Amino acid sequence: MTCRDLQPFLSTYVDGEFDAAERARMDAHLEGCPACAALVRAEAAFLAALGRAADVPVAAPAGLRHRVLAGLDAEDRAARRPPGVRTWLTVAAALVGVLLGGSLLWGRTGPSPRQRYVESAALNHARGLPLEISRVAPENVEAWFGGKLDHRVAVPRLQRASLAGARLLHVQDRPAAYLRYDAQPRPDAAPRDVGLFVFDDHHGEVPAAPYPAVEVARSRGYNVAVWRDGELVYELVTDLDEPELRELLPSAPAGAPPVRPASYTP
Numbered sequence: 001m002t003c004r005d006l007q008p009f010l011s012t013y014v015d016g017e018f019d020a021a022e023r024a025r026m027d028a029h030l031e032g033c034p035a036c037a038a039l040v041r042a043e044a045a046f047l048a049a050l051g052r053a054a055d056v057p058v059a060a061p062a063g064l065r066h067r068v069l070a071g072l073d074a075e076d077r078a079a080r081r082p083p084g085v086r087t088w089l090t091v092a093a094a095l096v097g098v099l100l101g102g103s104l105l106w107g108r109t110g111p112s113p114r115q116r117y118v119e120s121a122a123l124n125h126a127r128g129l130p131l132e133i134s135r136v137a138p139e140n141v142e143a144w145f146g147g148k149l150d151h152r153v154a155v156p157r158l159q160r161a162s163l164a165g166a167r168l169l170h171v172q173d174r175p176a177a178y179l180r181y182d183a184q185p186r187p188d189a190a191p192r193d194v195g196l197f198v199f200d201d202h203h204g205e206v207p208a209a210p211y212p213a214v215e216v217a218r219s220r221g222y223n224v225a226v227w228r229d230g231e232l233v234y235e236l237v238t239d240l241d242e243p244e245l246r247e248l249l250p251s252a253p254a255g256a257p258p259v260r261p262a263s264y265t266p
């Protein structure tokens, strides 16, 4: 395996989503490859900073920002990274700065619980992680998740969109099904990426209204639509504007289950 083969999967590795065999292969490579090892450390530092940024009280960001940037700098000097890594770190540090700056705006109380779920979904969608299965029928996607998640996964049929594939991801600390669709809201426009997270909330802890009452929030340049179908919460992430987003939503005929899974038969 070369660095180029491995680097798209570094964040998956850092997330701890590899199985034992994959992890062993990656560990073996990292032992002999300072460049990839540096990227892994940077990704871990970046994710840790994101996690802290989500609940930093208003007084802390300046100090925390300084420590994060100083830490990245020191690590960079120690590792004598090649130019590509240096560039990546600069980007990561800048992003951390933006995020911490953003956390100032939340004020003393921080983001609401719902906004934290919105942010988490937008961030994980933006990471563009590789899909684990692609080009399979929605029924097969539901079956694929069967052994991997404790909850059922209903794959909604979005309007003017086709299912591209799926993977496991998370929203905050909840394991989630992540479905990616190619959406084409206008016939003459290029297809756009839409990410849909499905996760369990059978205790009703996530503020989300039952479908078709879909609420749309903004985060990191994305529109994020949130709704509930029974014990499942859905978060749809897209860079489409809100009217176009709403045109994608599954239709809900009166008396039918609000979001029909592909496997639903009346």
Ligand SMILES: [Zn+2]
Residues within 6 Å of the ligand: 002, 003, 006, 029, 033, 035, 036, 037
């Ligand atoms: Zn390498």
